[in-house]
Amino acid sequence: MAAIESFDGIYLDLSTSSGKCRFAETGLGWKPAGGGDTFTLDHEQIASAQWSRAARGYEIKILSRESRIIQLDGFQQEDHDRLSKIFKNWYSTVLENKEHALRGWNWGKAEFGKAELSFNVQNRPAFEVPYSEISNTNLAGRNEVAVEFSLPSDKNDTGTNGQLGGARGKGKKAGAGKDQLVEMRFYIPGTVTKKEVDGDDA
Amino acid sequence: AKNGTEVKKFKRFESYKRDNQLPPKVRDLSVVVDTKNNTVVLPVMGRPVPFHINTIKNASKSDEGEWSFLRVNFLSPGQGVGRKDDQPFEDATAHFLRSLTFRSTDGDRYEEIALQISNMKRDVVKKEQEKKEMED
Numbered sequence: 001m002a003a004i005e006s007f008d009g010i011y012l013d014l015s016t017s018s019g020k021c022r023f024a025e026t027g028l029g030w031k032p033a034g035g036g037d038t039f040t041l042d043h044e045q046i047a048s049a050q051w052s053r054a055a056r057g058y059e060i061k062i063l064s065r066e067s068r069i070i071q072l073d074g075f076q077q078e079d080h081d082r083l084s085k086i087f088k089n090w091y092s093t094v095l096e097n098k099e100h101a102l103r104g105w106n107w108g109k110a111e112f113g114k115a116e117l118s119f120n121v122q123n124r125p126a127f128e129v130p131y132s133e134i135s136n137t138n139l140a141g142r143n144e145v146a147v148e149f150s151l152p153s154d155k156n157d158t159g160t161n162g163q164l165g166g167a168r169g170k171g172k173k174a175g176a177g178k179d180q181l182v183e184m185r186f187y188i189p190g191t192v193t194k195k196e197v198d199g200d201d202a
Numbered sequence: 203a204k205n206g207t208e209v210k211k212f213k214r215f216e217s218y219k220r221d222n223q224l225p226p227k228v229r230d231l232s233v234v235v236d237t238k239n240n241t242v243v244l245p246v247m248g249r250p251v252p253f254h255i256n257t258i259k260n261a262s263k264s265d266e267g268e269w270s271f272l273r274v275n276f277l278s279p280g281q282g283v284g285r286k287d288d289q290p291f292e293d294a295t296a297h298f299l300r301s302l303t304f305r306s307t308d309g310d311r312y313e314e315i316a317l318q319i320s321n322m323k324r325d326v327v328k329k330e331q332e333k334k335e336m337e338d
Contacts, residue, residue, distance in 0.1 A: 053221035055229055055230075055245065059248070059249075099221075100251075102216075102217055102224075103218075103252075104215070104217025104241050104252040104254030104256075104257065106253060106276040106278070106299040107278075107297065107298045107299075110297045126251055127249050128246075128249070129246070130247065151305070173247055177232055178308065179231070179232045179244075179272070179304040179306050180306065181303075185301040186298065186300060187298040189279065189295055
């Protein structure tokens with residue numbers, strides 16, 4: 001393998017502009033196409049990595065040792081084997097293939113992972129929400145949980161001080177794109193108390 | 203229906219089988235109405251997430267200052283309004299996504315999307331009704 005493997009048209013953390021993603025034995029880097037600051041991640045920081053379909057193309061989602069989620073979107077399907085080798089040979093990490101649910105169902109199981117909440121439909125995630133993006137949660141009603149997202153004050157507020165090609169810093173991901181996620185609500189069936197059951201029957 | 207009593211049954215449905223069926227417009231990280239597949243694709247943290255029209259209860263648009271909001275409500279147990287909850291579910295003990303709310307500065311677009319979703323819902327219900335009448 002070459003000492004550096006390079007990929008163009010990659011978006012870092014839902015960035016507005018694409019950039020070049022480079023992998024070397026020591027770690028990976030991303031630089032916006034228009035120039036500017038480079039994001040780097042040391043190979044020792046890589047705890048696990050997943051390969052999934054995302055918005056721009058295929059995405060590598062890395063969980064760092066600090067429980068941070070790093071999203072790199074825009075890879076081609078045919079890049080998979082090359083990237084799989086990079087992660088295996090250089091980072092001793094399996095690039096786990098994670099297929100997402102496409103059935104279009106709204107029922108499943110909300111599960112809490114290390115760094116994110118995952119809503120699984122038939123054991124496949126439909127979507128994930130990193131805890132870092134949640135600003136508030138509350139019990140909105142009987143069996144209803146509301147999750148609110150932290151939103152930037154304006155579109156230029158990326159949490160990266162305008163650096164990194166508009167990549168989204170911690171707590172700013174909901175602000176990416178023209179449709180910004182404000183809130184999601186879940187129905188979580190609880191245990192109905194004996195008293196309530198009796199009351200309904202009466 | 204048999205015995206003169208009607209029990210609504212849950213019918214399975216599916217938006218997509220493979221990810222290459224997702225509309226190309228999902229690139230923009232925006233709400234995409236895919237009428238052909240009876241599906242609305244909603245962006246959640248950079249991932250296009252399909253929701254079949256059968257899971258959607260309604261969609262509405264509201265305004266607050268410079269922002270417009272699009273709220274999509276989904277069907278879930280315990281929502282029966284004014285009558286017994288007769289909506290069938292495959293698994294009523296599952297967790298359900300009940301709503302997703304987005305904001306944007308483009309209110310006209312949200313107006314249009316809410317209308318498209320309402321129309322899609324109306325057409326599906328109508329088709330279902332026609333099918334039932336044919337069977338009877």
